[in-house]
Amino acid sequence: MAGDTIILLIGSRGSGKTSFVKFAGGIGVDPSPTTACRAYGIEGKSFSSFTVIDTPGLDDLPSGNLAILKDIAQTLVTLGSPKVTGAIFFHRITDTRLGGSARSHLDIFRNLCGDGFAEQAAFVTTMWNTIGRSGLQKYQLLESELRVKHFSIGPGGNASFRFGNSRVSAVEVLEHFADRPARRQLLFAEEVTRFGSSLSGMRKTSAGVAVMRKSGGGKCVIL
Ligand SMILES: Nc1nc2c(ncn2[C@@H]2O[C@H](COP(=O)(O)OP(=O)(O)OP(=O)(O)O)[C@@H](O)[C@H]2O)c(=O)[nH]1
Numbered sequence: 426m427a428g429d430t431i432i433l434l435i436g437s438r439g440s441g442k443t444s445f446v447k448f449a450g451g452i453g454v455d456p457s458p459t460t461a462c463r464a465y466g467i468e469g470k471s472f473s474s475f476t477v478i479d480t481p482g483l484d485d486l487p488s489g490n491l492a493i494l495k496d497i498a499q500t501l502v503t504l505g506s507p508k509v510t511g512a513i514f515f516h517r518i519t520d521t522r523l524g525g526s527a528r529s530h531l532d533i534f535r536n537l538c539g540d541g542f543a544e545q546a547a548f549v550t551t552m553w554n555t556i557g558r559s560g561l562q563k564y565q566l567l568e569s570e571l572r573v574k575h576f577s578i579g580p581g582g583n584a585s586f587r588f589g590n591s592r593v594s595a596v597e598v599l600e601h602f603a604d605r606p607a608r609r610q611l612l613f614a615e616e617v618t619r620f621g622s623s624l625s626g627m628r629k630t631s632a633g634v635a636v637m638r639k640s641g642g643g644k645c646v647i648l
Pocket residue numbers: 436437438439440441442443444445456457458459460480481482483515551552553554555588589590
């Protein structure tokens with residue numbers, strides 16, 4: 426698998442992660458809902474190669490999200506416990522209410538990234554091409570609000586992109602990561618090295634703690 430820079434894709438179900446990989450040039454991309462993590466090598470003219478890890482859409486249930494964390498951890502172990510130096514959160518701009526599950530997914534994303542990772546993270550809003558001209562202003566305002574109030578994982582400022590459902594748009598997002606000094610490693614990848622990739626290991630990671638917080642203080646059906 427080519428690609429020194431490894432980027433993790435995170436988001437709710439149907440937020441556009443796999444479509445992004447398809448437009449970015451991933452080979453053998455399955456357009457149906459993603460049920461397991463998969464790493465894709467992406468080559469580009471304007472950047473050296475990347476490895477992008479596509480993940481299943483985050484769930485509403487803590488048990489489902491812990492299983493996704495375990496899958497991500499095992500994918501990292503299979504890849505040889507690489508350094509993950511980029512992460513992207515996907516959000517459908519047409520999801521106008523940032524309800525409980527979207528907030529908890531953002532919380533999981535922040536905890537996967539860890540402190541000091543803001544410059545290496547990006548937020549991508551999708552479904553812009555489904556919005557007619559008359560509705561555009563409303564969604565532009567919503568996007569500004571999301572950027573100011575929610576699309577932050579800490580000091581340093583996060584990049585935010587509108588995905589235009591095209592190769593050009595996917596490349597624009599990837600170029601952001603191309604010349605970025607990889608100062609830090611994704612916190613979750615460090616924690617997998619420390620705690621392992623079992624379900625009990627997942628509960629010790631910051632993202633696992635964020636998942637369990639949603640379950641109301643440590644009760645989780647599958648454990
Ligand atoms: N029109 C439009 N459709 C999109 C866009 N992004 C994704 N879609 C469509 O939305 C559906 C879900 O997209 P996916 O890329 O599979 O979403 P996902 O985040 O990988 O979904 P899960 O794997 O279930 O988590 C597919 O039918 C896509 O073709 C977009 O920007 N515009």
